[in-house]
Amino acid sequence: xxxxxxxxxxxxxxxxxxxxxxxxxxxxxxxxxxxxxxxxxxxxxxxxxxxxxxxxxxxxxxxxxxxxxxxxxxxxxxxxxxxxxxxxxxxxxxxxxxxxxxxxxxxxxxxxxxxxxxxxxxxxxxxxxxxxxxxxxxxxxxxxxxxxxxxxxxxxxxxxxxxxxxxxxxxxxxxxxxxxxxxxxxxxxxxxxxxxxxxxxxxxxxxxxxxxxxxxxxxxxxxxxxxxxxxxxxxxxxxxxxxxxxxxxxxxxxxxxxxxxxxxxxxxxxxxxxxxxxxxxxxxxxxxxxxxxxxxxxxxxxxxxxxxxxxxxxxxxxxxxxxx
Amino acid sequence: xxxxxxxxxxxxxxxxxxxxxxxxxxxxxxxxxxxxxxxxxxxxxxxxxxxxxxxxxxxxxxxxxxxxxxxxxxxxxxxxxxxxxxxxxxxxxxxxxxxxxxxxxxxxxxxxxxxxxxxxxxxxxxxxxxxxxxxxxxxxxxxxxxxxxxxxxxxxxxxxxxxxxxxxxxxxxxxxxxxxxxxxxxxxxxxxxxxxxxxxxxxxxxxxxxxxxxxxxxxxxxxxxxxxxxxxxxxxxxxxxxxxxxxxxxxxxxxxxxxxxxxxxxxxxxxxxxxxxxxxxxxxxxxxxxxxxxxxxxxxxxxxxxxxxxxxxxxxxxxxxxxxxxxxxxxxxxxxxxx
Amino acid sequence: xxxxxxxxxxxxxxxxxxxxxxxxxxxxxxxxxxxxxxxxxxxxxxxxxxxxxxxxxxxxxxxxxxxxxxxxxxxxxxxxxxxxxxxxxxxxxxxxxxxxxxxxxxxxxxxxxxxxxxxxxxxxxxxxxxxxxxxxxxxxxxxxxxxxxxxxxxxxxxxxxxxxxxxxxxxxxxxxxxxxxxxxxxxxxxxxxxxxxxxxxxxxxxxxxxxxxxxxxxxxxxxxxxxxxxxxxxxxxxxxxxxxxxxxxxxxxx
Numbered sequence: 034x035x036x037x038x039x040x041x042x043x044x045x046x047x048x049x050x051x052x053x054x055x056x057x058x059x060x061x062x063x064x065x066x067x068x069x070x071x072x073x074x075x076x077x078x079x080x081x082x083x084x085x086x087x088x089x090x091x092x093x094x095x096x097x098x099x100x101x102x103x104x105x106x107x108x109x110x111x112x113x114x115x116x117x118x119x120x121x122x123x124x125x126x127x128x129x130x131x132x133x134x135x136x137x138x139x140x141x142x143x144x145x146x147x148x149x150x151x152x153x154x155x156x157x158x159x160x161x162x163x164x165x166x167x168x169x170x171x172x173x174x175x176x177x178x179x180x181x182x183x184x185x186x187x188x189x190x191x192x193x194x195x196x197x198x199x200x201x202x203x204x205x206x207x208x209x210x211x212x213x214x215x216x217x218x219x220x221x222x223x224x225x226x227x228x229x230x231x232x233x234x235x236x237x238x239x240x241x242x243x244x245x246x247x248x249x250x251x252x253x254x255x256x257x258x259x260x261x262x263x264x265x266x267x268x269x270x271x272x273x274x275x276x277x278x279x280x281x282x283x284x285x286x287x288x289x290x291x292x293x294x295x296x297x298x299x300x301x302x303x304x305x306x307x308x309x310x311x312x313x314x315x316x317x318x319x320x321x322x323x324x325x326x327x328x329x330x331x332x333x334x335x336x337x338x339x340x341x342x343x344x345x346x347x348x349x350x351x352x353x354x355x356x357x
Numbered sequence: 358x359x360x361x362x363x364x365x366x367x368x369x370x371x372x373x374x375x376x377x378x379x380x381x382x383x384x385x386x387x388x389x390x391x392x393x394x395x396x397x398x399x400x401x402x403x404x405x406x407x408x409x410x411x412x413x414x415x416x417x418x419x420x421x422x423x424x425x426x427x428x429x430x431x432x433x434x435x436x437x438x439x440x441x442x443x444x445x446x447x448x449x450x451x452x453x454x455x456x457x458x459x460x461x462x463x464x465x466x467x468x469x470x471x472x473x474x475x476x477x478x479x480x481x482x483x484x485x486x487x488x489x490x491x492x493x494x495x496x497x498x499x500x501x502x503x504x505x506x507x508x509x510x511x512x513x514x515x516x517x518x519x520x521x522x523x524x525x526x527x528x529x530x531x532x533x534x535x536x537x538x539x540x541x542x543x544x545x546x547x548x549x550x551x552x553x554x555x556x557x558x559x560x561x562x563x564x565x566x567x568x569x570x571x572x573x574x575x576x577x578x579x580x581x582x583x584x585x586x587x588x589x590x591x592x593x594x595x596x597x598x599x600x601x602x603x604x605x606x607x608x609x610x611x612x613x614x615x616x617x618x619x620x621x622x623x624x625x626x627x628x629x630x631x632x633x634x635x636x637x638x639x640x641x642x643x644x645x646x647x648x649x650x651x652x653x654x655x656x657x658x659x660x661x662x663x664x665x666x667x668x669x670x671x672x673x674x675x676x677x678x679x680x681x682x683x684x685x686x687x688x689x690x691x692x693x694x695x696x
Numbered sequence: 697x698x699x700x701x702x703x704x705x706x707x708x709x710x711x712x713x714x715x716x717x718x719x720x721x722x723x724x725x726x727x728x729x730x731x732x733x734x735x736x737x738x739x740x741x742x743x744x745x746x747x748x749x750x751x752x753x754x755x756x757x758x759x760x761x762x763x764x765x766x767x768x769x770x771x772x773x774x775x776x777x778x779x780x781x782x783x784x785x786x787x788x789x790x791x792x793x794x795x796x797x798x799x800x801x802x803x804x805x806x807x808x809x810x811x812x813x814x815x816x817x818x819x820x821x822x823x824x825x826x827x828x829x830x831x832x833x834x835x836x837x838x839x840x841x842x843x844x845x846x847x848x849x850x851x852x853x854x855x856x857x858x859x860x861x862x863x864x865x866x867x868x869x870x871x872x873x874x875x876x877x878x879x880x881x882x883x884x885x886x887x888x889x890x891x892x893x894x895x896x897x898x899x900x901x902x903x904x905x906x907x908x909x910x911x912x913x914x915x916x917x918x919x920x921x922x923x924x925x926x927x928x929x930x931x932x933x934x935x936x937x938x939x940x941x942x943x944x945x946x947x948x949x950x
């Protein structure tokens with residue numbers, strides 16, 4: 034295990050490098066001098082770099098952070114390392130609500146999408162929370178309910194699309210985990226949420242370590258477990274929902290980023306939050322960069338790549354997990 | 358138990374069974390004639406049976422469009438209901454459903470991929486492609502979820518299902534975006550629709566379903582034993598692996614043929630066994646076939662409703678089952694005591 | 697002094713503890729004993745604050761602890777749960793440091809003094825050498841000692857132990873009981889739920905016998921440990937003899 038500051042700097046450096054790559058490569062390749070010049074002064078390439086690739090890069094990073102930290106918090110509250118917001122139907126709820134808004138009110142500014150998504154995400158989360166509270170279900174049962182809720186919201190979305198066939202394409206593009214067409218308009222709705230919620234997650238981190246000892250032990254040590262779980266779950270749902278509002282469901286980030294982080298730094302959440310955030314950003318950014326460059330000018334949705342890489346790794350984790 | 362009590366229980370079962378059968382018949386009959394642009398009525402139906410007239414347009418509509426569709430709806434309902442009962446018996450979890458096996462998403466994915474002309478599949482008939490896709494999905498989940506190992510862990514199976522489902526859905530969605538001209542028809546199929554059904558579908562459906570149903574019925578005794586736990590059942594003489602193979606085969610075939618003809622129809626396999634256990638008991642000899650009956654009711658009623666929900670248009674039946682099914686499912690999930 | 701007045705605790709509609717009243721003397725070691733399902737763990741958890749009572753009051757030195765904040769309560773009472781979960785990769789020292797939580801802010805920074813308390817707890821339980829070892833690499837007995845060290849680091853006057861010996865072999869059980877007596881000698885009041893009646897008699901000053909959510913008897917083992925009690929509460933026939941080593945009552949099943 035590397036000492037923590039070195040690890041953190043390495044991840045940051047990697048992120049910067051990847052950012053550079055993502056700005057340089059694409060349907061049109063740009064040289065480094067041109068890139069630097071355009072960033073400072075604009076010019077012919079201003080559109081591609083400053084209006085297209087740069088905001089997209091920033092959104093990928095922000096969404097990656099949001100999804101990853103959301104997954105970390107969900108796993109801490111549900112106390113199962115295989116939990117994640119997309120598996121619990123939260124992304125489905127968020128997606129449905131935002132989709133509803135888009136189809137019913139196509140002119141609405143993108144500022145309102147995260148709010149609608151929040152309402153949807155929280156509705157789904159409420160069901161899961163109630164279930165967890167009343168019955169303390171086994172992880173299997175919780176997973177099954179999550180699947181059902183996801184399937185329900187997917188059907189609801191399909192229903193909306195059937196009613197409004199004209200909007201199918203835009204809805205599809207928006208729903209599938211993709212960063213296509215995301216520009217500066219989408220950053221401003223997203224940024225405030227992250228600026229507040231990620232530091233808040235760090236604040237909850239120490240108490241989350243105690244929560245891992247079990248409800249009774251945590252209570253005995255002076256932790257208000259109920260308030261902690263609600264705060265953590267609230268934050269997780271909010272982060273997942275706003276990320277879904279901007280990019281649709283990018284699967285597996287919330288599941289795998291925390292895992293990878295744990296392999297690198299252990300169980301302490303104060304260390305995990307920053308590392309998970311960085312790994313999430315790296316995952317989404319690489320997925321999107323690859324997606325844009327595999328078969329240009331055709332763009333695959335980033336969600337396909339995260340699923341293609343994520344699913345096999347997840348299965349691998351399943352076979353190694355000894356907690357059965 | 359006194360004979361009087363046994364008689365009471367049996368008569369209660371008969372009552373429930375009869376109600377279900379009547380409901381099914383009502384849905385069947387109504388779906389033959391309702392909401393048609395040709396204005397079908399009971400008279401047309403009566404005439405079709407008593408005085409068949411090949412020249413009458415109304416009668417032709419009933420015979421060649423409505424009748425196969427209602428029959429297929431019924432049989433698909435039976436298939437999914439039985440598959441659901443088997444799934445819940447296999448995983449010993451009342452919240453499991455055939456969707457877990459990524460059968461639907463596998464079929465959808467392969468169909469989507471072939472519709473954009475990808476790979477070697479584009480020359481085969483569409484039904485074969487979806488069937489193969491369904492099988493690939495199901496087998497992958499089974500293999501990766503440890504279904505063939507000595508200890509079946511339901512959670513691992515469920516999680517493998519989630520992962521494979523996510524994988525296939527992402528490919529399907531990618532196709533939806535890339536091939537936007539095909540998006541609408543693909544989406545329509547993905548929602549589970551019975552509007553394309555004809556007699557050819559029926560002739561494909563019933564032989565395969567019959568074989569799978571017979572296979573399913575042979576597993577009833579084994580499932581009863583397996584509900585005690587794999588180890589207890591094995592010590593009672595059950596060949597656990599053999600049972601699991603037969604059950605999985607039956608689930609795969611029943612669900613695959615249904616998704617091939619009508620697209621993914623969810624929740625039927627989840628709800629039907631639940632209702633069955635409420636009305637009857639947990640004996641698989643009753644649960645398996647009667648879940649089929651209840652499944653048929655659900656799909657027939659949903660198909661009937663699908664013509665009414667949006668005026669002058671049809672809502673895909675899969676959406677109706679999902680919209681009705683989820684509140685019921687959540688209610689059931691919240692009511693069940695922790696296991 | 698810990699006073700419990702008219703305590704009723706229910707799971708859903710079913711009352712587990714019914715109008716229960718009890719006093720625990722400061723400085724004693726009290727064992728809660730009783731047949732399965734009598735509510736002893738429930739009582740302990742209610743005192744510790746994990747379970748909210750439907751009715752009744754628990755007071756410490758006259759003050760209602762239901763009105764205390766979480767951390768304030770944790771500075772007066774500590775509890776070792778029956779089957780606590782161990783986060784993966786945690787070291788002994790990290791676990792024991794958690795015991796200082798009631799005195800820390802939400803950021804979890806330990807002061808010099810906190811570190812000293814942790815050191816003392818580690819030494820007191822003989823774990824000073826194992827401080828950097830991972831908890832999951834220790835034996836059952838060592839792991840339980842680590843949890844006790846955490847409770848020691850919490851430095852409370854009242855310590856609650858929920859079946860601390862259940863998963864230990866005999867040698868470690870005795871070691872734990874002795875540790876418990878040592879804690880008591882340092883001034884802590886201990887309430888422990890035990891299954892083993894002979895251990896309860898030997899190591900504890902006071903016994904509280906529970907059945908069906910009510911107190912059946914309370915007193916020292918010499919006072920209340922009789923054949924009739926065992927017959928009535930535990931439904932088994934036994935002979936009571938005097939333990940020659942500890943000079944306390946002991947039961948032998950007939």
